[in-house]
Amino acid sequence: MFATGLRCFRCGRVQPFTPSAYLCPHCGAADDDPGILDVLYDYDAIAPAFEQGREKQRPDLFRFLPLLPVNAVGPVLPAGGTPLVAAPRLAQRLGLAQLYLKDETRNPTRCLKDRATAVGVTMALEQGYRTLYCASAGNAAISLAGFCAHLGLACQVFVPHAVSTTRLRWLQRYRAIIHISDGDYDQAYAEAEAAGQEQGWYSRNCACNPFLVEGKKTVALEIGEQLHWQVPDMVVAPVGDGCTLGAIGKGFRELRRLGLADRLPRLLGVQAETVQPVVSRYHGVKVGADRGPTAAASIDVKKPRNYLRLRAELDASSGSMLAVSDAEMEEARCLLACEAGLVAELTSAASLAALFQLARQESLQGKTAVLVITGGRNDGDS
Structure with missing residues (x-):
């Protein structure tokens, strides 16, 4: 892996790369702009590895493995490689x-959210997680539910009150555990983060997980x-x-x-x-x-x-x-x-x-x- 650090978009501080990091420890989940982190890489070292990786002609997103924050290709559904x-x-x-x-x-x-899910599930597996969660108006939740079903992982999804019945049926088919909020997406997000942190689940929320x-x-x-x-x-x-x-x-x-x-x-x-x-x-x-x-x-x-x-x-x-x-x-x-x-x-x-x-x-x-x-x-x- 070529990831070297994490930089906060809010305060600019850089910390060492740790796969368990979510938000900047200094800024946290600030109400105005949370301390979202950006993954830093050693691009000089990546250049030759990137060329070699592409020559292998993998059809999915793991063809770009040197530019991903994972140790190896995950056993996940093949996302990416779209026309x-x-x-x-x-x-x-x-x-x-x-x-x-x-x-x-x-x-x-x-x-498209399958791309994020593929990386998130791979990182969760590398760290030993068996339960993942997210807040979503539908697509991210369905994506996570599908990937978890494929690997037999537990999936906790938090959806807004107005989520469509069609999307709920997809979540039910994947056997996701569904939490329907009384409010909108923002309330569902708050409920998801509270539950995820309390239970120690892995977050598939792009708004806080930098990977x-x-x-x-x-x-x-x-x-x-x-x-x-x-x-x-x-x-x-x-x-x-x-x-x-x-x-x-x-x-x-x-x-x-x-x-x-x-x-x-x-x-x-x-x-x-x-x-x-x-x-x-x-x-x-x-x-x-x-x-x-x-x-x-x-x-x-x-x-x-x-x-x-x-x-x-x-x-x-x-x-x-x-x-x-x-x-x-x-x-x-x-x-x-x-x-x-x-x-x-x-x-x-x-x-x-x-x-x-x-x-x-x-x-x-x-x-x-x-x-x-x-x-x-x-x-x-x-």
């Missing part, structure tokens, strides 16, 4: 030279490889806590650090108009906390905990944040189906909706963009 699909009809609509869809619906439980983001960053590593190290002009993804797009930014920075990319793509994050805490904070605009519901459950996060990580990556890439309406997402979801042949959940369609919004603000002529299709669970209210 990058060209969407020429949508590109023409937008005026783009090229548009690609990173199709994360091809993962074991049909969502899960390392799994998500492999999306960027794969995009770089699939485009033969020709970095796209922009990468667009939906934002809830901020973990996914923050992870993608880190992945591209690592490619540049390893000499495989000569620049960074512009990162564009997307939230729902009615739940846009990151958009409002990023642009310095005060938005009321309660602006109504959104059907995009996976980004219905009113208290994002990974803002500092995401902000750092947006700044490094000259990126930005946009908000789109549920109606725009629904229209984009229909276009993904009828012009690209891809069935995506509403949250995933937010990326395409944002690109159409951006095209109305500036010319995209001659540019290349990648949309990260984070999930494909089509349960009518996702």
Whole structure:
């Protein structure tokens, strides 16, 4: 393993790498911005090992083992290795030279979060845990439940009161132990952390476990490889806590650090108009906390905990944040189906909706963009 340390996004302190670490011991779970940690690596030592690892041509995310905080390939479901699909009809609509869809619906439980789960479960096994937990509006919970079922591990999931019946049925099929909160995702998260810490379970919450983001960053590593190290002009993804797009930014920075990319793509994050805490904070605009519901459950996060990580990556890439309406997402979801042949959940369609919004603000002529299709669970209210 090439991980060397952990740096806090809040205070900047660096501590030695320890696989059991969660939050910064100095900052803790501060209400405004918790002490989220970032895994540091010895990139000089990784460079030759990274080349050797890729030559082995593993199809899953463990092909990038030198850039992961685990000792060995875990006995988990094969996450990653998803296709990058060209969407020429949508590109023409937008005026783009090229548009690609990173199709994360091809993962074991049909969502990008399987990448984080694969790393999290591997780390839990390396430390001897047999029970894992998470808080989720659905996708992360289903991901964890599926991976735990595969290995016979206990799975404790905490879901908001409004979780869809379809997603509950999936959790029941996987035999997860389900805790339904009386409140929203933020309350479910608080209940999960309280129970997890009391019981000594392993956390699969990306908002506090710094190692899960390392799994998500492999999306960027794969995009770089699939485009033969020709970095796209922009990468667009939906934002809830901020973990996914923050992870993608880190992945591209690592490619540049390893000499495989000569620049960074512009990162564009997307939230729902009615739940846009990151958009409002990023642009310095005060938005009321309660602006109504959104059907995009996976980004219905009113208290994002990974803002500092995401902000750092947006700044490094000259990126930005946009908000789109549920109606725009629904229209984009229909276009993904009828012009690209891809069935995506509403949250995933937010990326395409944002690109159409951006095209109305500036010319995209001659540019290349990648949309990260984070999930494909089509349960009518996702």
